[in-house]
Amino acid sequence: MSLVQQSPNPQTPGPQTPGTQPPAPPQATAARVQDARADVAALEHATFRGRWLPWLFLAPTLIVLAVFSYYPAARTLRLSVFRSNIIVGNEQFVGLANFADLLGSPVYHQVMLQTAVFVVLVVLLGLLCALGLAWLASRPVAGAKFYRLMLIYPYALSPAIAGTLWLFLFNPEIGAVNTLLDAVFGIKPRWLDSPFLAFLLVVAASVWKGLGYNVVFYLAAIQNIPAEVTEAAEIDGATAWQGFWRVVFPLLSPMTFFLIFTNVVASLFDSFGLVNILTRGGPVYGQTGITTFLVYQLYEDGFRNFRTGAAAAQAVLLLLVVVCIVVLQFRYGNRRVHYGA
Amino acid sequence: MPRTFRRVRWGHVWTHAVLTLAVLVVASPLLFALVKSTQTGAQVQGPSLVPGLHFLQNARAAWVGAGLGHYMLNSAVVAVSVTTGKTLLSLLAALAFVYFRFPLKGLAFAAVLFTLMLPTELLIVALFDEVSGGLKWADSYAAIIVPFLASATGVLLFRQHFMNIPASLSDAARIDGAGPLTFLGRVLIPMSWNTIGALAVIQFVSAWDQYLWPLVIMQSDDKQVIQVGLSKLIDVEAQSSWGGVMAGAVLAIIPPVLVFTALQEQFSKGFALGQDK
Numbered sequence: 001m002s003l004v005q006q007s008p009n010p011q012t013p014g015p016q017t018p019g020t021q022p023p024a025p026p027q028a029t030a031a032r033v034q035d036a037r038a039d040v041a042a043l044e045h046a047t048f049r050g051r052w053l054p055w056l057f058l059a060p061t062l063i064v065l066a067v068f069s070y071y072p073a074a075r076t077l078r079l080s081v082f083r084s085n086i087i088v089g090n091e092q093f094v095g096l097a098n099f100a101d102l103l104g105s106p107v108y109h110q111v112m113l114q115t116a117v118f119v120v121l122v123v124l125l126g127l128l129c130a131l132g133l134a135w136l137a138s139r140p141v142a143g144a145k146f147y148r149l150m151l152i153y154p155y156a157l158s159p160a161i162a163g164t165l166w167l168f169l170f171n172p173e174i175g176a177v178n179t180l181l182d183a184v185f186g187i188k189p190r191w192l193d194s195p196f197l198a199f200l201l202v203v204a205a206s207v208w209k210g211l212g213y214n215v216v217f218y219l220a221a222i223q224n225i226p227a228e229v230t231e232a233a234e235i236d237g238a239t240a241w242q243g244f245w246r247v248v249f250p251l252l253s254p255m256t257f258f259l260i261f262t263n264v265v266a267s268l269f270d271s272f273g274l275v276n277i278l279t280r281g282g283p284v285y286g287q288t289g290i291t292t293f294l295v296y297q298l299y300e301d302g303f304r305n306f307r308t309g310a311a312a313a314q315a316v317l318l319l320l321v322v323v324c325i326v327v328l329q330f331r332y333g334n335r336r337v338h339y340g341a
Numbered sequence: 342m343p344r345t346f347r348r349v350r351w352g353h354v355w356t357h358a359v360l361t362l363a364v365l366v367v368a369s370p371l372l373f374a375l376v377k378s379t380q381t382g383a384q385v386q387g388p389s390l391v392p393g394l395h396f397l398q399n400a401r402a403a404w405v406g407a408g409l410g411h412y413m414l415n416s417a418v419v420a421v422s423v424t425t426g427k428t429l430l431s432l433l434a435a436l437a438f439v440y441f442r443f444p445l446k447g448l449a450f451a452a453v454l455f456t457l458m459l460p461t462e463l464l465i466v467a468l469f470d471e472v473s474g475g476l477k478w479a480d481s482y483a484a485i486i487v488p489f490l491a492s493a494t495g496v497l498l499f500r501q502h503f504m505n506i507p508a509s510l511s512d513a514a515r516i517d518g519a520g521p522l523t524f525l526g527r528v529l530i531p532m533s534w535n536t537i538g539a540l541a542v543i544q545f546v547s548a549w550d551q552y553l554w555p556l557v558i559m560q561s562d563d564k565q566v567i568q569v570g571l572s573k574l575i576d577v578e579a580q581s582s583w584g585g586v587m588a589g590a591v592l593a594i595i596p597p598v599l600v601f602t603a604l605q606e607q608f609s610k611g612f613a614l615g616q617d618k
Contacts (some may be wrong), residue, residue, distance in 0.1 A: 003515070015428070035602055040430070042451060046509070046522045047440050047511040047512060047514075047515050048440050048441055048511070048515060048520075048524075050441065050521075051443070053437075053441065053521065054438075054441035054443045054446075055437075055443070057433040057434060057436055057437035057441075057521075058433070058434050058437045058438075058449060060428045060430045060433065060434075060490070060491070061433070061434040061453065061491045061492075061496060062434075062449065062452065062491075062517075063455070064430070064487070064488070064490050064491035065452065065453065065456050065491045065493075067488075068461045068464075068487070068488035068491075069464065069491075070452075070456075070457040070459075070487075071467075071471065072457050072467035072468040072471055073464055073467070074466040075467035075470065075471065076463070076464055076466060076467040079466060079467060079470075087590065088369040133360070136359055136360050137357055137360060138361075139353075139538065141353050141356050141357060141360075142357075143357075147360045147363075147364060149605070150367065150368060151363065151364065151367060152529070152605075153367075153368075153598070153601070154367060155546070155601065156546060156594070156597040156598045156600075156601040157371075157592075157594060158546075158549065158550035158552065158568055159550065159552065160550070160552045160568040160569075160571055160572060161484035161568070161571065161590050161593055162370075163572075164571055164572070164586065164590045165370040165371065165374050165533075165590060166370060166376070166576060168373070168377065168583055168586065168587060169369075169370050170371055171583075174385065174386055174387070174388070174583065176373045176390065179388040179390075183388075188454070195478050208370070211367060216608070216609065219609075223576070239479075240352065244372050265460075269460050269462045269463075272462065272553050273550075273552035273553065273568065274553065276552070276553075276572070277572050277575065284487070293354065295462050295553075296371075298465070298552065299557075302465065302466045302469075303469075303557050308466055308470075310467050312465045312467065314469075315463045315464065315465075315466060317488065318462075319458070319459070319463055321456050322460075323458060326457075326458055
């Protein structure tokens, strides 16, 4: 999970909502106050004069985005209604046939289903682990700083490197995991050949890879909780467990909400490198490989099978998913928000 | 008193136990890679987890034999160019959005924000067509640098940061006769190092981590980036020398970890805690 998302990386911690209003801050703490202040600030800050100067400053950004985001997006829409092959260069208008083929294809059904299961598992497990560990690492214990750094560092590893490390770690003959399992239980599971195990492995690797990002944000949110709130709970006789679930967890709900969205987007898109190195979409289960997720299928169709129209149609469907996610975030992101102070 | 004391102490013991276990589990893939990258070919094939003295030989095999040095250099060029370009372009755009009033400002801002919904993975088929066909950039550095020079995230974070800087500063600058670029260079940038550092980390790491796009657009090996190079190393070396692959992985991790460690403080302050400036 790169913080996202840097082409425009999907995991940006920023607001993902288009609009002229100042965006909701990544941490919704005091979001509305912030928005109001930002509105005023925007007026006060309009200091420099110049008719063309602002456009000159914006030009580099706008040109790059137009050429490498908007134009390809429009091209993708167009390609999705043609049956074409970008290598051969032929194309034939087919209307919505590409979409009909996809939505009627058992292979694509399975890919959608296993992507959904993968995303739900990765987001759920990832956020639970990150929350628990960030909470522990934010307690005033000796060496807390060291623990935090060690929990954050997977952020600096790429999905491809994560895939490489896990591939060796779970190598059936010489990997450390099977060496251990063999010594203790006398078993050597073939991790990448069994559909069930391979799926679990990709989930675990994704959770591990995303841990650093999630811990950073939860740590930040926990540190923003006013000490009086937790102290008051303690004085009222709450146990550590009650204090966490009844007081701290609700206060973290805006951050949890933000992280759910960034994690969904990250597990949809950033999983490619991991899957490509670790399992190459396999092993086969049912209609297709069990770790063939939506982006991997798009890559296979676009650059292996050269079914350009089908790949473009998949991109359009995925874009609809992203739009739904952003709309949901926009509509519900600022609700049920608990302001700290 | 004793009761409280005991409760706190046992709480800490559990905290340490769980955190230590978690840190070990989180670190184990990398620790395993580190150990294996120092072993001889025979040891790597065996169960031994004792560190050896062969890191330099393994690294040399990967660096020279499998061309890892070349891939690393390419990635360094790309990551530094993208990080520098994104930072400069985002600063300029945020300057326009915060310190100017102009027609269609809202529309321009919405246009920048909207691109957050268009990750490269979605556009890859059309982008490939455009970059390799129309622009004829296939196999050039331009193909993996130029499309990533603009950053909605960067514009957004700098804009938010600038808005929290008191307006009196820009008023004073204008009264003193300073132009917007002078103001940017003399006042805004010196006040923005935390945000710049935080963005540099995410931009460098994400540029260094590029995988899918270089995989499809770079055909010749001599321009390929480290992430794809590493996967080629697996194909070539996996049967013969996992030690070499692990040494390669360890080397590939070093630049982002260095950047991350150097800017860790800014990363937490300027970015994750961005609201509190």
